[in-house]
């Protein structure tokens with residue numbers, strides 16, 4: 001059995017002027033991979049391709065060691081999914097959702113679902129119509145987790161949630177992968193959430209995978225370099241990623257290496273957040 005729960009090879013899909021091109025991506029078992037990128041970068045398209053909700057133009061996709069087209073039904077039993085739009089009809093209640101899910105998933109765990117509802121402060125008998133965006137998001141996450149899935153595919157699951165609930169949900173995600181057998185691919189614009197829980201980060205931009213790296217390797221492998229305009233004039237710019245010039249000076253991302261320490265001696269090296277790093281890489285690509 002493969003150690004990757006998800007593998008994409010040469011995956012492509014085009015929609016008029018937008019194209020997801022030649023994406024190779026592997027999600028190892030037992031980890032959380034964060035998928036980041038600007039609006040329209042192709043994150044939802046990628047997740048829909050994995051779910052076989054849309055047909056790919058090229059490439060291969062294997063989910064939990066199975067071909068995502070040939071074994072779609074078997075895969076869906078073992079996947080927990082949250083897409084960004086509300087998953088359940090407004091006239092339902094969480095209790096009715098539970099009854100419906102029990103008919104779809106042989107592994108549906110009513111008790112576990114009820115436990116999540118209680119944890120999230122959702123009443124089983126209330127109409128979803130009257131739920132806030134955050135409450136709908138919590139319901140979707142509770143449902144995705146309650147049929148013993150091995151892999152969660154989550155499209156911006158925490159976007160409508162307040163920081164306290166987000167924190168609790170991130171803890172639940174960390175618990176979920178704790179035994180090394182479960183994994184999560186999560187797209188999010190909240191990079192601080194990913195900085196907290198993700199093991200790997202994949203950046204999409206304009207349909208292209210810019211990188212897929214271990215989060216710690218990214219955070220410890222790069223620094224922000226800062227200096228004056230005069231200092232910039234004397235530098236070899238080929239090492240600078242996403243250079244930004246201001247009236248005072250410049251900043252750019254550089255690889256953290258002894259060679260660069262010597263090359264840029266006398267300049268300031270700062271730590272970099274994941275959010276800053278993503279901005280530098282996107283800016284660097286647009287140059």
Ligand SMILES: Nc1ncnc2c1ncn2[C@@H]1O[C@H](COP(=O)(O)OP(=O)(O)OP(=O)(O)O)[C@@H](O)[C@H]1O
Nearest residue numbers: 015016018037038039040041042043044045046189
């Ligand atoms: N059904 C469709 N028909 C035509 N174009 C589409 C369709 N679905 C998506 N697109 C286009 O594909 C591109 C990528 O969209 P996608 O929803 O994958 O981006 P995203 O990274 O998820 O964005 P966001 O962060 O805003 O959710 C966009 O240019 C979008 O307009």
